[in-house]
Amino acid sequence: MENQNQQPNQQPPFQQPQYQQPPFQPNYAQGERPMKPDNYLVWAILSTIFCCLPLGIVSIVYSSKVDGLYNAGDFVGAQDAADKAKKFAMWGAIAAVICIVLYILLIVVLGVAGSVFDKY
Secondary structure: OOOHHHHHOOOOOOOOOOOOOOOOOOOOOOOOOOOOOOOOHHHHHHHHHHHHHHHHHHHHHHHHHHHHHHHOOOHHHHHHHHHHHHHHHHHHHHHHHHHHHHHHHHHHHHOOOOOOOOHO
């Protein structure tokens, strides 16, 4: 009999959204905090200026998140952001070294080719 009283276009009652559980955080004793991870901000800035601009910017973004996450109590997130900042700074430096080596190789090859064709 309840079905006869309901309107055909009536919406179901509102339900609370289901949230996922937060990521696992190790249980630390009261007042005990792990050491704050290095944020690698200096390496990120140097990588941006001297090496590879896009990877350096990504490294700066991650390194700036480290302190905020650590102070908020997200120690695992802070360590993850520090690891990513280090990884992007290193990849930026590696990309710069590869580009420099390829540039030097190109100059040497063009110089040798120019001297060979200069004789004819």
